[in-house]
Amino acid sequence: MHFPAIGDFYQRLLFLLPFSAIEFSVPTTVLGERPFLTGGLLRDFYEARAVHFHWGSSQRKGSEHLLNGRRYDLEMHIVHRNTRYQSDEEARNQTDGLAVLAVLFKVVRTSYLFYQPGLNEIFGSLLHLGDFNSSYTPPAFLTLGSLLGNLDRGNFYAYMGSLTTPPCSPAVVWHVFAEVLPISHLELPKFWQLRDRRGRPLLNTFRPLQSVEARQVFHRRASEAYVWSK
Numbered sequence: 001m002h003f004p005a006i007g008d009f010y011q012r013l014l015f016l017l018p019f020s021a022i023e024f025s026v027p028t029t030v031l032g033e034r035p036f037l038t039g040g041l042l043r044d045f046y047e048a049r050a051v052h053f054h055w056g057s058s059q060r061k062g063s064e065h066l067l068n069g070r071r072y073d074l075e076m077h078i079v080h081r082n083t084r085y086q087s088d089e090e091a092r093n094q095t096d097g098l099a100v101l102a103v104l105f106k107v108v109r110t111s112y113l114f115y116q117p118g119l120n121e122i123f124g125s126l127l128h129l130g131d132f133n134s135s136y137t138p139p140a141f142l143t144l145g146s147l148l149g150n151l152d153r154g155n156f157y158a159y160m161g162s163l164t165t166p167p168c169s170p171a172v173v174w175h176v177f178a179e180v181l182p183i184s185h186l187e188l189p190k191f192w193q194l195r196d197r198r199g200r201p202l203l204n205t206f207r208p209l210q211s212v213e214a215r216q217v218f219h220r221r222a223s224e225a226y227v228w229s230k
């Protein structure tokens with residue numbers, strides 16, 4: 001079974017376009033292309049469309065996925081849409097409509113920045129996004145590759161799941177990286193300063209944990225084909 005060589009295609013720039021939460025759209029290049037995924041559980045090609053985050057508060061950790069029963073502080077989603085579908089609305093109504101890469105973050109007490117250029121650019125941009133519906137274009141070009149940094153892209157969990165925001169339809173092939181990236185305790189609170197449309201703090205933007213039910217969760221490691229994971 002072949003799995004996507006994610007890094008090869010992630011050489012494109014991003015703009016910043018926050019909606020109800022912070023979100024970055026992934027534009028096409030001058031050649032009209034977007035980075036894409038295929039292989040593994042994905043039978044078709046899935047183009048990167050947007051990047052967004054889920055977070056908690058000073059009281060609660062905010063990742064949506066738990067690894068071995070542990071919740072983390074922040075989660076990034078890179079959303080890809082099946083190229084067979086023309087719109088997000090159409091894709092949301094198909095069981096193979098979307099593929100999402102999920103990266104978990106653990107807060108670390110440190111006063112220096114980790115070498116994660118793309119992520120540091122985004123975290124720095126949050127201070128410009130205090131109010132609902134504001135937008136900001138970072139001075140530096142971002143690439144999707146720079147968001148993943150040195151993350152081990154060959155080690156992840158994959159399963160057929162659902163959207164974590166309404167309508168929560170079963171439309172997503174999830175890929176959750178096993179490696180957890182660090183985020184400084186000075187950077188994480190920048191998410192808690194964002195405001196909703198009524199000017200209130202935008203906190204705890206994660207969906208409550210769902211039962212795994214009868215889903216099969218696959219674990220892929222670099223040197224192996226898919227293996228079962230409990």
Ligand SMILES: [Zn+2]
Pocket residue numbers: 052053054077164
């Ligand atoms: Zn999400």
